[in-house]
Amino acid sequence: MTSTNKLLLEAKGITKYFGTITALENVNLKVHEGECLGVVGDNGAGKSTLMKVLSGLYKPSAGALFFEGKEHVLNSPKDSQNLGLEMVYQDLALAGNLPIGENIFLGREPTKNIGFLKFLDFKKIQEMTSAHLEKLKINVKSADQKVEELSGGQRQAVAIARSTAFNAKVVIMDEPTAALAIKEVGKVLDLINKLKSTGVGVIVISHRMDDIFTVCDRVMALFQGTNFAESQLVKTSRDEVIGWIMGKK
Amino acid sequence: MEDKEKKQDSLYVKLIPYFEKYGILLLLVIMILVMHILQPDVFLSWRNVTNVFKQISWQSMLALGVFMVIVTAGIDLSVGSIMMLSLMILAIVAKAGAPWFIVVLVPLFAGFLCGLINGLGITLLRMPHPFIMTLGTLYIFRGTGNLISGGTPISGFTDEVRYLGHGRIDLTWLGLEKSQYLPVSLVLIAVVYFVFWVFLNHSRTGKWIYAIGGNPSAARASGINVNKILIIVYSLCGFLSGIGALILAGRTDSGYPNAGLQSELDAIAACIIGGASFFGGRGTVLGVFAGVMIMGILRNGLNLMDVSSFWQQVLIGSIIVLAVYVDVLRRDFGTRK
Numbered sequence: 001m002t003s004t005n006k007l008l009l010e011a012k013g014i015t016k017y018f019g020t021i022t023a024l025e026n027v028n029l030k031v032h033e034g035e036c037l038g039v040v041g042d043n044g045a046g047k048s049t050l051m052k053v054l055s056g057l058y059k060p061s062a063g064a065l066f067f068e069g070k071e072h073v074l075n076s077p078k079d080s081q082n083l084g085l086e087m088v089y090q091d092l093a094l095a096g097n098l099p100i101g102e103n104i105f106l107g108r109e110p111t112k113n114i115g116f117l118k119f120l121d122f123k124k125i126q127e128m129t130s131a132h133l134e135k136l137k138i139n140v141k142s143a144d145q146k147v148e149e150l151s152g153g154q155r156q157a158v159a160i161a162r163s164t165a166f167n168a169k170v171v172i173m174d175e176p177t178a179a180l181a182i183k184e185v186g187k188v189l190d191l192i193n194k195l196k197s198t199g200v201g202v203i204v205i206s207h208r209m210d211d212i213f214t215v216c217d218r219v220m221a222l223f224q225g226t227n228f229a230e231s232q233l234v235k236t237s238r239d240e241v242i243g244w245i246m247g248k249k
Numbered sequence: 250m251e252d253k254e255k256k257q258d259s260l261y262v263k264l265i266p267y268f269e270k271y272g273i274l275l276l277l278v279i280m281i282l283v284m285h286i287l288q289p290d291v292f293l294s295w296r297n298v299t300n301v302f303k304q305i306s307w308q309s310m311l312a313l314g315v316f317m318v319i320v321t322a323g324i325d326l327s328v329g330s331i332m333m334l335s336l337m338i339l340a341i342v343a344k345a346g347a348p349w350f351i352v353v354l355v356p357l358f359a360g361f362l363c364g365l366i367n368g369l370g371i372t373l374l375r376m377p378h379p380f381i382m383t384l385g386t387l388y389i390f391r392g393t394g395n396l397i398s399g400g401t402p403i404s405g406f407t408d409e410v411r412y413l414g415h416g417r418i419d420l421t422w423l424g425l426e427k428s429q430y431l432p433v434s435l436v437l438i439a440v441v442y443f444v445f446w447v448f449l450n451h452s453r454t455g456k457w458i459y460a461i462g463g464n465p466s467a468a469r470a471s472g473i474n475v476n477k478i479l480i481i482v483y484s485l486c487g488f489l490s491g492i493g494a495l496i497l498a499g500r501t502d503s504g505y506p507n508a509g510l511q512s513e514l515d516a517i518a519a520c521i522i523g524g525a526s527f528f529g530g531r532g533t534v535l536g537v538f539a540g541v542m543i544m545g546i547l548r549n550g551l552n553l554m555d556v557s558s559f560w561q562q563v564l565i566g567s568i569i570v571l572a573v574y575v576d577v578l579r580r581d582f583g584t585r586k
Contacts, residue, residue, distance in 0.1 A: 077470070077472070078472050081472070087470075089470060093464070093466060093467040093470040093471070094464065094467050095459070095460045095463030095464040095467045095468065095530065096463055096464065096530075097459060097460075097462065097463035097464075097529075097530035097531055098456075098459060098460060098463055098530075102456060102460075103467075106456075106457075106460055106467070106468070106471040106473070107457070107468075107471030107472045107473050108471075108472075109453050109456060111453060117452075118452065118453070119447075119451045119452065120451050120452065120453060120456060
């Protein structure tokens with residue numbers, strides 16, 4: 001992917017202190033339309049903190065976020081969602097007792113008015129879910145199936161579908177393949193490629209070099225809360241990236 | 250080989266939702282049949298059937314409230330005490346000579362307020378579990394009820410106040426006899442259960458109540474204000490206990506200190522028999538109704554057969570254990586590990 005594509009999200013000079021601890025110092029990050037950025041780093045390198053800043057969960061101590069060229073201050077995850085920035089959490093954040101469709105639209109359910117009362121529009125949920133799953137080529141028996149009846153990979157697919165159901169422009173995924181059986185990893189990575197092809201910018205945090213080298217266009221390494229190294233994927237190698245994680249150039 | 254497994258799987262998946270939804274009704278129908286065979290003349294008589302509904306009328310309100318709380322993976326132990334306190338306040342207000350429409354509204358408001366206290370305590374005071382908050386208010390509300398009434402019964406309400414619990418809808422215009430009337434409390438149960446069925450299944454708030462029970466962190470991540478929903482749920486539970494108080498006032502024509510003693514356990518039992526899961530997110534309004542009916546019919550039937558109430562306790566306890574065991578088996582088949 002080239003950098004001629006439109007710049008979607010840019011973080012400049014992000015610094016985050018927790019008391020006397022410096023979690024992030026002057027970190028920069030960019031994602032373009034249809035691009036996948038891999039973020040690697042050892043435990044404690046600041047990956048999660050950076051993602052929480054991007055999703056509006058933490059406010060940065062210094063630095064600024066630009067979305068489509070405009071500066072935004074995010075006060076809550078709702079703010080980032082409104083911009084078109086979605087998180088896929090590692091623990092999936094799905095309610096197993098609810099069907100796929102109701103999970104995808106949880107908190108943002110379409111309703112219809114009967115008199116002055118608002119009722120859930122199940123038909124619309126069903127139609128929108130089917131259309132959305134179809135678009136992403138996600139195969140499930142039916143949109144009415146409960147999430148707890150799905151395999152780990154299918155659940156991850158639903159979580160990703162959920163994040164993109166409202167025209168997300170950037171999707172941030174925290175270890176999207178960590179909890180999956182090997183045969184399901186491929187399907188999730190295919191799905192990420194599909195998102196890219198629709199113009200979504202994707203940020204993948206992962207420990208798995210296979211993931212990074214299958215779907216990412218660019219990789220950046222954090223080390224002790226700072227930008228350590230960054231490269232187009234074609235210009236680097238697994239061994240080099242693994243070296244970055246351990247702080248060696 | 251794989252294909253064969255898939256077919257079996259899809260058969261299970263097809264059957265399970267029906268079993269989950271209607272299995273409890275099957276048990277109810279079987280029980281009605283057994284009782285009818287054992288007591289063919291009496292059990293299904295107009296008089297006895299309306300009796301069962303009158304007997305379960307106030308319990309069914311408590312059970313519905315507790316059910317919503319259980320769906321959020323919570324528990325409300327205070328419903329019996331909320332009902333007693335609301336009843337005592339009703340009795341005092343009635344004795345003070347307030348007009349009937351005030352007397353009727355007072356227990357509903359009192360119940361709602363008690364529930365609100367529970368909800369605020371659980372969320373704002375961050376009690377580690379609703380069990381603790383509502384165990385506390387179980388004592389507080391009953392104690393308050395005794396304090397304001399001096400611990401003595403207060404009797405004698407007007408017909409308007411007693412209407413919901415004691416009123417009769419005449420059906421002679423249908424060509425039925427005078428004794429074949431419809432209890433108002435039966436109509437009230439139907440209306441309240443229908444309204445709450447719509448609320449839980451067809452409103453966004455209702456869906457969120459189920460979502461919170463399924464995975465509270467998913468609900469939070471979806472932008473749902475979990476604390477607000479919990480406060481609504483506990484307040485509604487209190488409100489339903491207030492309706493229970495109004496019905497009981499009509500039935501007994503009296504506010505008395507032992508009203509609703511241990512009825513919270515009956516309410517919980519009805520929910521569990523009806524298929525609600527203690528871990529939250531699971532159960533239906535229809536199931537709770539069936540649970541209440543099963544307990545009501547069991548008590549009524551055993552009374553008709555002159556079986557000691559000690560046996561009733563043993564049987565109800567056994568049904569709870571059996572119902573939950575069936576649920577455990579169902580889950581083993583229904584959910585991927």
